[in-house]
Amino acid sequence: MRDYKRILVTGGAGFVGSNLALAFKRDLPNIAVVSLDNLHRRGSELSLDRLKAAGVEFLRGDVRSPDDFAAAGSFDLLLDCSAEPSVHAGYDSGPSYLVDTNLTGTTHCLEAARRTGADLLFLSTSRVYPIKRLAALPLVEHGDRFVIEPGSSGPGWSDAGITVDFPLTGTRSLYGATKLASELLIQEYAEMYGVRAVIDRCGVLTGPWQMGKVDQGFLVLWAARHLYGGPLAYMGFGGTGKQVRDILHVTDLYRLLRCQLERIDDVSGHIFNVGGGAETSVSLTELSALCREISGNSIDIASDPETRPADIPYYVTDNSEVSEMFDWAPEYGVEAILEDVHSWLVGNREMLAPILGPVT
Numbered sequence: 001m002r003d004y005k006r007i008l009v010t011g012g013a014g015f016v017g018s019n020l021a022l023a024f025k026r027d028l029p030n031i032a033v034v035s036l037d038n039l040h041r042r043g044s045e046l047s048l049d050r051l052k053a054a055g056v057e058f059l060r061g062d063v064r065s066p067d068d069f070a071a072a073g074s075f076d077l078l079l080d081c082s083a084e085p086s087v088h089a090g091y092d093s094g095p096s097y098l099v100d101t102n103l104t105g106t107t108h109c110l111e112a113a114r115r116t117g118a119d120l121l122f123l124s125t126s127r128v129y130p131i132k133r134l135a136a137l138p139l140v141e142h143g144d145r146f147v148i149e150p151g152s153s154g155p156g157w158s159d160a161g162i163t164v165d166f167p168l169t170g171t172r173s174l175y176g177a178t179k180l181a182s183e184l185l186i187q188e189y190a191e192m193y194g195v196r197a198v199i200d201r202c203g204v205l206t207g208p209w210q211m212g213k214v215d216q217g218f219l220v221l222w223a224a225r226h227l228y229g230g231p232l233a234y235m236g237f238g239g240t241g242k243q244v245r246d247i248l249h250v251t252d253l254y255r256l257l258r259c260q261l262e263r264i265d266d267v268s269g270h271i272f273n274v275g276g277g278a279e280t281s282v283s284l285t286e287l288s289a290l291c292r293e294i295s296g297n298s299i300d301i302a303s304d305p306e307t308r309p310a311d312i313p314y315y316v317t318d319n320s321e322v323s324e325m326f327d328w329a330p331e332y333g334v335e336a337i338l339e340d341v342h343s344w345l346v347g348n349r350e351m352l353a354p355i356l357g358p359v360t
């Protein structure tokens with residue numbers, strides 16, 4: 001890996017950003033790590049003490065403002081983890097915050113990287129794939145979940161999941177559009193200015209310090225509700241909870257990013273599909289059963305059959321390309337992820353219940 005001296009993590013008090021900042025600082029203690037965040041996400045403020053205790057510098061700043069990048073000084077690696085990360089964002093409130101943060105923010109990241117000669121790791125999303133195309137996959141019910149019809153396949157998909165070759169024609173939500181547009185700009189900066197950049201289209205990421213809410217972070221929300229109480233509902237697709245996602249522990253993401261940085265010269269400008277894969281996937285109904293088991297609590301889960309505009313019944317990453325290229329595989333299975341989240345919720349109840357409990 002290049003001999004980095006100073007890492008800037010935008011969104012560095014958020015779930016992914018704070019965990020990555022702390023992991024880099026732990027493993028490379030001689031490198032300065034700076035977390036820049038405007039604390040827009042409720043609960044991100046809870047990360048400030050742990051960042052400080054680990055020697056990560058916190059800078060309150062906004063990626064919408066180029067001046068705030070100037071205030072961050074020079075750096076040689078930029079982890080872009082700032083975003084409005086909900087696929088449901090913008091529907092009720094209008095697009096401004098979402099587009100300004102997720103797209104204009106990326107242009108400011110790119111300019112800062114170009115100016116300082118920094119490498120860039122960008123966390124894109126599976127939500128770049130069009131909603132109607134994903135919703136049209138041939139699904140069948142198998143126990144408590146949907147699965148892709150065994151043995152079937154098409155462009156960019158098979159019963160092993162979705163690859164980067166999945167077609168991009170169609171609409172994908174404003175969230176997905178800001179991420180796809182960001183990807184295009186990043187590739188142009190890589191080509192035109194030589195900014196070394198890797199783009200990871202991530203499925204669901206999860207783990208401790210995710211401030212799960214109804215529209216983003218379902219595993220933590222589910223686990224928290226089983227411990228702290230509060231409403232839960234199976235929303236959409238008939239309200240039976242059979243929708244499926246693969247999940248990836250943030251520690252496994254960190255391990256992959258370290259591998260990618262080792263080979264950034266070879267893989268700059270590339271786009272990868274990154275996720276837990278079929279073996280680390282779960283439906284909501286299956287998750288409820290696991291939460292009941294681990295918490296010892298059984299809670300009522302409502303059923304709301306109406307499907308919201310950006311909802312999809314199934315997304316599982318085919319992570320074979322990234323696994324083979326980097327000799328990487330997720331180490332955390334579904335149960336291990338849930339156990340880690342559960343321990344965090346139990347150990348920090350007083351601090352977390354006001355954010356993740358029934359009042360939210």
Ligand SMILES: NC(=O)c1ccc[n+]([C@@H]2O[C@H](COP(=O)([O-])OP(=O)(O)OC[C@H]3O[C@@H](n4cnc5c(N)ncnc54)[C@H](O)[C@@H]3O)[C@@H](O)[C@H]2O)c1
Nearest residue numbers: 011014015016038039040041044062063082083123202205
């Ligand atoms: N969590 C997932 O399942 C997932 C999946 C795919 C991609 N991603 C991407 O990973 C990245 C990190 O997501 P996350 O799950 O940690 O979300 P998060 O909401 O926990 O963290 C994002 C952080 O960005 C900060 N932020 C928001 N607007 C900002 C602005 N204008 N200026 C500065 N900071 C701002 C928030 O306060 C928050 O701390 C995002 O780019 C997201 O799109 C996440």
